[in-house]
Amino acid sequence: MADDNFFERVYEVVRQIPAGRVTSYGAIGHFLGSKRSARVVGYAMGAAGGARPPVPAHRVVNSQGLLTGKFHFPTFDLMEQMLASEGIVVEDNKVQNFKTVFWDPSIELL
Secondary structure: OOOOOHHHHHHHHHHHOOOEEEEEEEHHHHHHHOOOOHHHHHHHHHHHHOOOOOOOHEEEEEEOOEEEHHOOOOOOOOHHHHHOOOOOEEEOOEEEOOOHOOHHHHHHOO
């Protein structure tokens, strides 16, 4: 599995995602210089519950906007509820207007 340092780098990126925006596992990996690390970013997000300061893991979805990480939340619909509270519309487990609300760290964090 990935080292803790990579997980912390992932968390630092995720903490910068503004409310009302989402990004993808792959976009985070690409930004961190590891284009094929979406799965490892997913592992980091799965372990983010105990991270301090807290990590807004609900803002990370797959490259199609699907809420693939929702199974790591305490309740089945919590991820969707958290996104909805920020104005993000989710239907059938998919972020609507994905391209509009997508936050790309490679652009936003330059």
